[in-house]
Amino acid sequence: MVQPPSTFAQYRVLLAKDLRQEFRTREMLTSMGIYALLVIIVYGAALALIARDVDIVTMGGGLLWALIVFTSLLGLGRSFAHEKEQGCMEGILLVPLDRSVVFLAKATANILFMLAVEIIAVPLFYFFFMTGQPAAATLPAIVAPLIVGTIGMAGIGTMLSTITMNTRAKDVMLAVLFIPLIYPLLYACVTATTAAITGNEFWMDFYIMPLVLACGYDVVMLLVCWVLYDFVVSA
Numbered sequence: 001m002v003q004p005p006s007t008f009a010q011y012r013v014l015l016a017k018d019l020r021q022e023f024r025t026r027e028m029l030t031s032m033g034i035y036a037l038l039v040i041i042v043y044g045a046a047l048a049l050i051a052r053d054v055d056i057v058t059m060g061g062g063l064l065w066a067l068i069v070f071t072s073l074l075g076l077g078r079s080f081a082h083e084k085e086q087g088c089m090e091g092i093l094l095v096p097l098d099r100s101v102v103f104l105a106k107a108t109a110n111i112l113f114m115l116a117v118e119i120i121a122v123p124l125f126y127f128f129f130m131t132g133q134p135a136a137a138t139l140p141a142i143v144a145p146l147i148v149g150t151i152g153m154a155g156i157g158t159m160l161s162t163i164t165m166n167t168r169a170k171d172v173m174l175a176v177l178f179i180p181l182i183y184p185l186l187y188a189c190v191t192a193t194t195a196a197i198t199g200n201e202f203w204m205d206f207y208i209m210p211l212v213l214a215c216g217y218d219v220v221m222l223l224v225c226w227v228l229y230d231f232v233v234s235a
Contacts, residue, residue: 010097014105019112021082028075028113036071036121040128043067047129057133061194064125065149065186069179071121072114072150076157077174079110080165099230103158107225110154118146136199138207145196145211149189152218156181159225162232185221188214 005013022028043063047056056063122142160177164170179186188210195206 007098007101010101011105011108014102015108018106018109022109022113027081028078029116031078032071032075032113032117033120035074036067036117037124039067039070040121040124043125044128056129057198058194060125060130060197061190061192063129064122064193065190067121067125068114068118068146068149069153069182069186071117072153072157073171073175073178075113075117076110076154076161076178077171079106079158079161099233100226102233103162103225103229107155107158107222110158111151114150114154115147118150122146130197136197136203138196138199138203141196141207142193145189145192145214148211148214148218149185152185152214152221153178153182155218155222155225159229159232162229181221185214185217188217 157174157178160174160181164173164177167173191210192207192214195203195210
């Protein structure tokens with residue numbers, strides 16, 4: 001009797017499928033990268049006339065996370081595009097596997113794609129808006145909130161993208177559901193990122209606690225998504 005593949009093997013196959021598909025077409029990475037560049041250009045136009053009157057360092061955390069959220073929405077909205085257009089989702093659901101493995105593989109792929117875009121977008125943001133200001137010694141600490149925030153947004157976004165996959169105005173519905181749900185995570189990550197960028201003497205007080213809250217939020221929400229995904233994808 002042939003043994004069914006393990007859960008990890010199923011996860012690895014599904015993740016490899018998403019990665020191969022994206023590296024072959026580069027649709028999501030290209031669109032997210034171009035969109036991030038366009039948002040930076042809009043920031044430049046909006047702040048050009050008031051740059052001398054605005055403390056860009058204090059605003060940097062909020063502007064950076066607004067860039068990440070809107071860029072992520074574009075990618076998350078496309079995360080199930082191939083499965084829907086080519087009827088792959090029905091084929092995947094016919095396979096006797098744990099539906100939560102589908103969620104885990106897709107969320108992992110979204111995390112990797114979002115991090116890849118952030119590796120390009122964050123240095124560009126710093127180059128265009130913050131090179132005129134002295135860099136704080138604590139600036140590298142922005143990596144932790146970026147990773148924690150990306151993991152949470154990718155997990156929640158994958159769940160919501162599945163829910164809105166078959167709706168008419170799926171992009172609008174995804175944004176309407178996504179932004180309120182990630183608000184606590186977004187607030188914590190903006191606070192921690194701003195503390196790392198400014199780097200004042202009390203920066204740790206505004207860095208550690210929001211980062212811990214963001215990690216707790218990720219754990220709770222990802223577990224909820226994991227448990228509910230079987231019901232959502234089968235509905």
